[in-house]
Amino acid sequence: MRQxxxxxxxxxxxxxxxxxxxxxxxxSWYVAEHRFRVxxxxxxxxxxxxxxSPLVYLYAMGVGLASLVDGNLGDNAVNGxxxxxxxxxxxxxxxxxxxxxxxxxxxIMLGFKWNPTFFAMNASxxxxxxxxxxxxxxVAARMVLTCTIFYVFMLVFGAAPGPLGFVAVPVALLTGxxxxxxVMAYTATLKDDTGQLAMVQRFxxxxxxxxxxxFFPLDVLPxxxxxxxxxxxxxxxxxxxxxFAYGMPEPIWLSLVHxxxxxxxxxxxxxxxxxxxxxxxxx
Amino acid sequence: xxxxxxxSQNLVKRYQDFVAVxxxxxxxxxxxxxxxxxxxxxxxSTTMRMIGAVSTRTGGELRVLGLDPNEYGPEIxxxxxxxPQENNLDLELKVRENLLVYGRxxxxxxxxxxxxxxxxxxxxxxxxxxxxxxxxxSGGMKRRLTIARALINDPRLLLLDEPTTGLDPQARHILWDxxxxxxxxxxxxxxxxxxxxxAEQLCDRLVVVDQGRIMAEGSPADLxxxxxxxxxxxxxxxxxxxxxxxxxxxxxxxxVEVLPDRxxxxxxxxxxxxxxxxxxxxxxxxxxxxxxxxxxxxxxxTGRNLIE
Numbered sequence: 001m002r003q004x005x006x007x008x009x010x011x012x013x014x015x016x017x018x019x020x021x022x023x024x025x026x027x028s029w030y031v032a033e034h035r036f037r038v039x040x041x042x043x044x045x046x047x048x049x050x051x052x053s054p055l056v057y058l059y060a061m062g063v064g065l066a067s068l069v070d071g072n073l074g075d076n077a078v079n080g081x082x083x084x085x086x087x088x089x090x091x092x093x094x095x096x097x098x099x100x101x102x103x104x105x106x107x108i109m110l111g112f113k114w115n116p117t118f119f120a121m122n123a124s125x126x127x128x129x130x131x132x133x134x135x136x137x138x139v140a141a142r143m144v145l146t147c148t149i150f151y152v153f154m155l156v157f158g159a160a161p162g163p164l165g166f167v168a169v170p171v172a173l174l175t176g177x178x179x180x181x182x183v184m185a186y187t188a189t190l191k192d193d194t195g196q197l198a199m200v201q202r203f204x205x206x207x208x209x210x211x212x213x214x215f216f217p218l219d220v221l222p223x224x225x226x227x228x229x230x231x232x233x234x235x236x237x238x239x240x241x242x243x244f245a246y247g248m249p250e251p252i253w254l255s256l257v258h259x260x261x262x263x264x265x266x267x268x269x270x271x272x273x274x275x276x277x278x279x280x281x282x283x
Numbered sequence: 284x285x286x287x288x289x290x291s292q293n294l295v296k297r298y299q300d301f302v303a304v305x306x307x308x309x310x311x312x313x314x315x316x317x318x319x320x321x322x323x324x325x326x327x328s329t330t331m332r333m334i335g336a337v338s339t340r341t342g343g344e345l346r347v348l349g350l351d352p353n354e355y356g357p358e359i360x361x362x363x364x365x366x367p368q369e370n371n372l373d374l375e376l377k378v379r380e381n382l383l384v385y386g387r388x389x390x391x392x393x394x395x396x397x398x399x400x401x402x403x404x405x406x407x408x409x410x411x412x413x414x415x416x417x418x419x420x421s422g423g424m425k426r427r428l429t430i431a432r433a434l435i436n437d438p439r440l441l442l443l444d445e446p447t448t449g450l451d452p453q454a455r456h457i458l459w460d461x462x463x464x465x466x467x468x469x470x471x472x473x474x475x476x477x478x479x480x481x482a483e484q485l486c487d488r489l490v491v492v493d494q495g496r497i498m499a500e501g502s503p504a505d506l507x508x509x510x511x512x513x514x515x516x517x518x519x520x521x522x523x524x525x526x527x528x529x530x531x532x533x534x535x536x537x538x539v540e541v542l543p544d545r546x547x548x549x550x551x552x553x554x555x556x557x558x559x560x561x562x563x564x565x566x567x568x569x570x571x572x573x574x575x576x577x578x579x580x581x582x583x584x585t586g587r588n589l590i591e
Contacts, residue, residue, distance in 0.1 A: 119371050120432075
C-alpha cells in the first residue's frame with residue numbers, strides 16, 4: 001500500500017519476521033510438545049496398554065493358543081518356527097496399529113470440532129501443516145514406546161529368536177504411521193462423528209487384523225480373500241516384521257515392496273491430511 | 284501521523300454464492316480501540332479472521348502491521364493476540380498449562396513463558412486457579428484465561444471477537460476493566476460486538492456493519508449525534524392506542540418511531556416533548572426520558588419498521 005512508507009514497512013517486517021522465525025522452523029515440535037503435555041494427562045492409560053497388551057496377548061495367544069497349534073503341528077508349526085515366534089511379530093505390528101487407531105481418530109475430531117484447539121494453534125504463528133506434523137511426531141513417540149515395551153516382552157517370552165529382531169520395532173512404527181496417516185486424513189474430512197469412527201474400528205481395523213496373516217499365513221486363505229492382505233498395511237508390516245524377528249524366508253524384492261508400499265501410504269496420508277487441514281482452518 | 288496498524292480497502296470475502304464481507308474499508312491507528320458493531324451474520328467475525336491472517340480474502344486490499352496476510356501469515360500472527368468468539372482453550376490441560384503451551388507457539392523460551400504466564404494469571408485474576416482444570420472455571424474466568432492466553436506474546440494488536448457475549452454483568456465489568464487497562468498501556472484493540480454498551484465503553488471509534496457493508500463510521504458520540512438525537516422519550520399508551528396516538532404527535536421532536544409496545548420520540552429534550560404531549564391532553568400510561576445511545580443508532584441503521 002502506497003501510503004505506508006517503505007522504511008516503516010521494512011521495520012515492521014523485520015520485527016514480524018524475527019517474531020515468526022523460530023516458529024517457522026520449529027513449529028511442528030511446539031505442537032508435539034503440546035501433545036506430549038496432553039498425553040501426560042492420560043499417561044497411565046498409555047503405560048497400562050503398553051505393558052498390559054503384550055502381556056495379555058502374548059500369554060493368551062502365544063502361550064495358550066500356541067500350545068494347541070504346536071501340539072497339533074509340532075514345534076516348527078508355521079514357517080518352521082513355533083506358533084509363538086510366528087505370532088509375536090504380527091502382534092507387535094498390531095500394537096502400533098492400535099496406537100494409531102486411538103491417536104489419529106478422536107484427538108483429530110477433538111481438535112477440529114469438539115474442543116477446537118487446532119483453530120487456537122492456527123491463530124498463533126503455527127501453520128496448519130505444522131499441526132499435522134506435530135501430531136505425527138507425538139504419536140510416533142508413543143508408538144516407539146509401546147512397540148519397544150512389546151519387543152522387550154517378546155524377548156522375555158522367547159518370541160524373538162532372530163539377531164535382527166529389534167528392527168521389528170521401526171517396522172511396526174512405519175506400519176502404524178502408514179495406516180494412521182490415512183485414518184487421520186479420513187478423520188479430518190469428517191464434519192461430525194455420527195458413528196464413522198466406531199465403524200472404522202469395527203469394519204476396517206478388526207477385519208484387517210483378522211485377514212492380514214496375523215494369526216495364520218495369508219496363503220491359508222482362499223485365493224479370493226488374499227487381496228485383503230495385499231492392500232492391508234498391516235499384512236505388509238507383519239511380513240516384514242517376521243523377516244527380522246525370526247528370519248522368515250522372503251525374496252528381497254518382496255521386502256522392498258513392503259517398505260515401499262508402507263512409505264507410499266504414509267506419504268499420501270500425511271500430505272492429504274495436511275491439505276485438508278489447510279482448507280479446514282482457512283474459513 | 285504514525286502508520287496505521289490495519290488498512291482495509293474494499294475488503295471482500297465470498298463463499299460460493301454468499302458474500303459475507305462486501306467491500307469494507309477502514310483504518311486503525313496504533314493505540315486506538317476500534318469496534319466492528321453489527322447484528323449476527325453481519326460479517327464481523329469473517330473480517331476479524333481475515334485480519335487475523337487465518338482466512339484468505341476473496342478481494343480488496345488488506346495490510347496488517349504493514350504486511351499482506353496472504354504472504355506473511357505467521358509473521359503477522361506472531362504480533363497478534365486473538366480472543367475468538369468461542370473459547371478454544373485446551374480442556375485436557377490445566378489453566379496454567381494452557382498459557383505455557385501457547386507461549387511456545389511463538390517460539391518463546393520456556394523460562395520466559397513461565398514468567399509471563401504467572402504475570403498474566405495475576406492480571407486475569409486467576410492466580411489461585413493455576414492448577415485447576417479449565418472446565419471447572421466459570422464463563423467469565425474462561426474468557427479471562429483466553430484473554431491472558433492472547434497476551435502471552437505481548438501482542439501489538441489484540442483482536443477480540445465478542446469478548447463478553449454470554450457473560451453475567453459482574454463478569455462483563457471485570458473484563459471491561461482489564462481491557463481498559465490494556466488500552467491505557469497502549470495496546471491497539473479491535474473489538475467486534477453487538478452490545479452497544481460494550482462499544483460505548485471500549486471503542487474510540489467504530490464502524491456499524493450490516494450485511495457485509497459499512498453503514499456508518501465514527502466515534503460513539505459522533506454517531507449518536509449524527510444518527511440519533513440527544514435524548515429519547517419513550518411513551519406507552521397501551522398496544523391498541525399507540526398507532527392512533529402516533530398519528531396525532533407526528534412531527535414532534537426530530538423523529539417519531541412507533542413500535543408495537545411503545546412510541547419513541549427523538550428530541551433534544553425529552554422533558555419538553557413530554558410537557559407538550561401532556562399539554563395536548565395526551566396521558567401516557569408510562570413515560571421515560573433517557574439519553575440516546577448507540578443502540579438507537581444501530582437500530583436506525585440496521586433495524587426495520589422505521590418511520591422517518
